[in-house]
Amino acid sequence: MSLSGSSLPSSSVDPWTPFLEAILDGMVAAGQTCGVAFTREAIVPQLSLDEGVEGEVAFPCHRVAAAAKRSALELATALAAAFPPSPLLRSVSAKGAYVNVRVDPESLTRSTLELVLSRGNRYGHGEPAGPPVAVEHTSANPTGPFHIGRVRNGIIGDTLARVLRASGTPVTTQYYVDDMGRQAAMVTWIWSKPRESWPEPIRKAVEGEEAPEEKPDRHWGRPYPAVSAYLKEHEDAREEVSLLVQQIESGEVPQEHRKLAESILKGMLESLARLKITFDEFVWESELVRDGSVNRVFERLRACPHAIQETNGAWAIDASSYGLPKESTHLVFQRGDGTSLYIARDVAYHLAKFARFARVLDVLGQDHQLHARCLNALLEEIGESRRPEFVIYQDITVPEGGRMSTRGGSAVWLDHLLAEAVDRARAEVLARREDLADSDVDRIAEAVATGAVRYHIVRAAPDKPVVFRWEDALSFEGRSGPFLQYSFARASGVLRKGEALQPPYPFDAARLSHPDEATLIRIISRFPRTVAYAARTGHVHAVAGYAHELADQFNRFYHAVPVLRSTEERSSRIALVAAMRQTLGNALDLLGISPLEAM
């Protein structure tokens, strides 16, 4: 890994900073001796950390050598020889064209453990900085329960918000509730009719499946797929829905409409809450219509040079000069009947966000990518210079091929997945522990199940398509959420039995010299850098990978090195376990996975 910018983080948040300072000072001094001038700013991005053959920090000399018209091998040797000694660095050597620096392990151990133990649950976090950022994610239409494909948005978005907050950025998360569009209107349309008068296919699709006391999203959303299919075939019904859309948008809103949307949303949010996904704010699309924002957007767009009106009264922007695909240069923003299209409302929504936030982040599925570009085109058209930043993720597909589809019957419901995961987790807990109270079994099973599901989704890079397989999603071993929880529980067990759940943790860095200890400390020391990287790039899956690496090395250490049974190393090792537990706990928090003291 290389560093993100040309400057170093504050030493109050990153244990590596003093060592990197020492390396930079040494490099500059050695450069002067050898007749090559380079600045710290030039060196920083070239340093490669935690890599290399025989050093923790390596500096490849090819570039400077080429600039100085010298041999890279010769220069590496000369630089290493001229490198002034530092108490923080154990050795500096040349190998090939590389200068390899090993930091003093005791100093790094001290620097790391002190920082972790003093910062506690702030370890890994940056210093508060930067302007306020809005993160919009999930924003699923309130038409029925979540399937796992939709939840990927929320898991990525919520993790991104957590990571950004940890990096120091003030974040507000928003769920954009689309209660104005056709989709939501379809739900109201069917429920506004007496059940007896529902078209046959819709009634049939719903009948016999309902459970008493089912969640509101399940209940009220049940007819939606059938309605959607029905409308494709029935022009008259489509017209009824169009009429309803007009009524809703003009404010003659049947009270029922908002209540239905709220009710379904409530059920949806209940499921998300189990995954620890919550929101700071909900922005109801109907409010943007009611407060005139959408109308103001209409006025601004109609006044634009590329605005055109169709013969039936619809308005569009000719966006052919914006580099969009040829087929989507005709951007209709207002229907012939005067109602708004999603893109017009989305412009209004983004203007509202720009008014409050310096940066606007939208988490979007790849199917919305073209829409995102069209949105940018309209923002440009009305003279808005700011742009949202899009975090695009790929779909979750099913093994048979294709996206998860509610209508096609290929959707895997989040609630179903969680129920299955809880069942399996409970069986695992019961197989291992006979001493637990029922309430503890329930609590652990819920944590394991939700941790497994959340980790399974967040571990993949957003731009990687994910094929949903039950056996993978329900895996509790290897690279999984439960493995992280298990490792945390193990560390907790050690501290509990050592009666060391509270600080202070006195330690002697010289006593932590076992190779598995050194490796563990290196990984712990990398956490702040990892969080900063994830926040900067939006690669939140880097945190998932990091947490696994940390837990993995902890287990290796656990097997190789006795803690409570050791004598002169005991307190130092307890301190190391406490630091690892703190770091893993902080990582779990960023991932939205519940830590477990025991399992």
Next chain:
RNA sequence: GGGCGCGUAGCCUAGUCUGGAUAGGGCACCGGGUUCCUAACCCGGCGGUCGAGGGUUCAAAUCCCUCCGCGCCCGCCA
């Protein structure tokens, strides 16, 4: 057809933004480990030259071009 994304061992995946020294993990498979702090664990082994081809470079999984495969989008739906 056009646009966008993806393509790393039998399967899944990190690394690609910012090119650097033997491409990290996990699953599966084979062989070991529990009188000892939780075996949802650990140790060892097997297996990849990074879709194909060209180019740039001292150096390419990483940058550029072409091609192939897969996915998504191309609505007065969202």
